[in-house]
Structures are given as C-alpha cells and as structure tokens.
Amino acid sequence: MLLNGSYCYTGGKAFDASLPCVVFLHGAQNDHSVWALQSRYLAHHGYGVLAVDLPGHGRSAGAALRTVEEMAGWVLSLLDAAGVSQAALVGHSMGSLIALEAAHRAPDRITGLALLGSTWPMKVSDALLDAALNAEQTAIDMVNIWSHSSYAQKPSCPAPGFYVSGMSQRLMQRIASRGEPRLFHTDFTACNSYANGETAAQSVKCPVLFINGSKDMMTPPRSAKALVAALPHARTVTVDAGHQMMAEQPDAVLDALSGFLRP
Template identity: 50%
Template sequence: MWLDVAGKRVFAATGGRDFDNTKPTVVFIHGNAGDHTVWALQTRWFAWHGYSVLAVDLPGNGRSEGPMPDSVEAFADWMPKLLDAAGVKQAALVGHSMGALIALETAARHPDRVSRISLLGFAYPMKVNPDLQALADSGAYTVVELMNDWMIAKRNQIGGNRVPGSYLLGGSIRLTDNAPRESLALGFRLCNAYANGKQAVAAVTCPAQIIAGERDIMTPLRAARGWAAEFSQGRIDVLPGCGHMMMGERPDETLDALRSFIAG
C-alpha cells in the first residue's frame, strides 16, 4: 500500500488484506536498517483477525522515499502524519528497537493518536557501541556482520527456523546489507542521542508492553525489566532463549505476546 505522507511516497504492508480504516489499526514500526518484512507472521495474523495493519517502511528505508528524520522526536511527529494519510484517528503501535523508541515518544507526544504501545527489544538509554558507529559511518560491510551477530542469539543463528529451508541469520544479513549505509549510520546516531526516554515513560498513560529476549545483548533484559514497572499500565513478556530479533527467532511466541496484549 502506497501513502502520500507530507508529500513523500511511503510504503506500508497490510498483512495480505486490503486496508480498512474503519477497523482497529495496528502500526508496526521496524528497527534500524529493517523494513516491513520483519513482521511477516505477526502482521498477517492481525490482518486476518479483525484488524487493519500498517507495517510501514520508515522514510529512507525499504521502499519508502527519504530523507530519514534525524531524531526520534522528529520520527514521533511524523507518525501522526502517517495515520492522517491512512485516514486513521488512533492506532496501537508496535515498535522494535529503534522503532520502540519511536513508538514510545509518539505515545508521549501524541497521546490522543495512540491506544497502546508494545515495545520489542527496548532499552533506555539505547547506547550504541562507538566502534560499531564508526564502522557504520565508514560504510564498511563489517558493520552488517557484527550487527547481526549481536542481534541474533548464538543458538538461533545455526538452524532450527520455524519455516523449513529458511536461514534466519543469512536473511537478516541480506536485509541489513540492502539498507542504505547512510540510513543505518543515522539510525545508530539517533538511538544513541535519544535523551527523553525517562520523561516519555512517565508521560505515557495508555497500556504499555515490553517484549524482551532472555538472551538479548543489544537491549538487555535487565534494562527492560526496570522500565516495564515505570509505566502507569505496564507489563513485560520475556521470551526464553531469544535474542534481539524476536520476530524471527521466536515468531510464534512474539505473536502470542502481542495477541494477548492487543487482542486479549
């Protein structure tokens, strides 16, 4: 589905069904160097069970036209424009990693547009290793390999994917490598620079969920546990044996947690 958002072409997948803005809407927001494809299973279930889905390619990522906003706050102010373009008054936001920061800040800045938020792979502050940032700034391919090695738990890198014949690590490397290097580097910078997380958590009044991977080394579980208790209506769901890319590592369990929170 193509949308005109502030004069730019933006792509959003709809889970295999035509978008209907009269239904409850769930917006899925990918992380740095991702796109709508990371939500394949989760979006399809919601689209076929009474919801309308927008799995957006953020500006400057996937099929969407740039430029990419240069701060989490700018992304948060862009989100209502996306909803307006789709004719949606209010939506549930599901964000992963950088997308989790965007979902959080959007709920804090635009509470009337957000019914609830689910934050996957969330931590605050979301600091980036300086060496990783330097590699991203240089455009080196090494950043793609390192990023994916850290994102996916070791035991999940070597097989056992729920879809026969699929190679989770290889697919994730291919997706990250296809992202523009300048968008990847900027994504790291804006995650590292985001400084409003504590205030945003305090400002959020809608129900909030954190979905955390037990073996996530990029946004560790210990950080997620503390923040879940700070929301006025917060909960946390922990996925055993899972790293940062829970949508691929534990797709069924991720969907179950989202169903329980959004549809339950």
C-alpha cells in the same frame, strides 16, 4: 500501499481504517518485512495493519529522518494520511523509541504500546558507531551476530531451511544498497541521541507490553530497568530469543501481541 510516498505493508489484506489499527515500526536499517509473520496474521484476524518502511528505508521515498522525535511526528502524520484516529503501536528497537515518543506526543491517539527489544537510554557503542560510519559491512556483521541467540534455528521457525541470521544479514545489505549512504549510522545516532525517554514514559497512560529476548545482546533485558520503572503499569513477556525475536520466535511474539491487543 503508498501514503504520501511512504510504503506500508498491509498484511495481504486491503487496509480498512474502520478496523482496530496496528502500526508496526521497524528498527535500524530494517524495513517492514521484519514483521511479515505477525502483521499478516493480524491483518487476517480483524485488524487494519500498517507495517511501515520509515523514510529512506525500503520502499519509502525521501531522506531518512535524523531524530526519534522527527520519526514520531512522521508516524502521526501517517495516521492522518490513512484516516486513522487511533492506533496501537508495535515497535522494535529503534522503532520502540519512536512508538514511545509518538504516544507521548499524542496520548489520545495511541491505544496501546508494544515495545520489543527496547531500552532507554539506547546507547550505541563507539565501536559500532565507527563501523557504521566507516565500514558498513563490518557493522552489519556485528549487528547480525549480536542480534541472534544462535545459528541453530528455533523449533518455531516458519519452515525447514528458513535461515534466520542469513535473512537478517541480506535485509540489512539490501537496505544499504537501496538507501542513502551511511544509513546505519544515521539510525544509530538517532537512538544514541534520544533524550526524552523517561519523560515520555512517565506520560504514557495506555496499556504497555514489553517483549524481551532472554538472550538479547543488543538491548539486554537488564538494561531496560529504568524504562520499565517509568512504566509501572506495563506487562513484560520474555521469549527464548535474541534481539531479532520476531524471526527467531515468531509464534511466541505473535501470541504475546495477540493477547495484548485483544479487547
């Protein structure tokens, strides 16, 4: 589904704006496909699903946006284009910051926030920033290694032969080949520069769910203490996975999301 040149995966069902809406927001140098399993299930169980490709990523047109604030504004404009008055936002990593900022900007429009692999400040190491700028494949390798808890796949993986870490690497390579130069660096700089996290969190009144990976090396659960403290009404679920928990533990993530979104 295209909205103003922006691609949204609707989970294999025609989008219906009258249903409870869930918007899925991916992380750096990813696209909508990281949510394929969760978004498809929810689309077939009573939700209107928009799993987006951010501008400059995947199938969406236009240049990549440079700041979390710009991305949050884009999300709210997307809701307007889809005819959606209210939605729950589910964001992973960079996407979690976008969701948080969008809720801060339009509190009456956001019915819930699910923040996966989230932290604030979301500082990126100098070594990774340098690799993203000057040696993209090295940056992809670094992120891929740090985003998975092991090379042995979890029992809940969708099918035999489902190569989680290999799939993640190929996705980042595909986004790099189709997108603008140094996209990884653009995304990481947006995360690194976002300064409104505490103010945004303190303004959020809707229900909030943190989903953490117990073996997450990119955004370790302990690093989110300040963000969690700013959202004292939030619930936290921990799954046995690394940063790419949606693929490593798809059933556990879906169970957490389903329980959170259910009225």
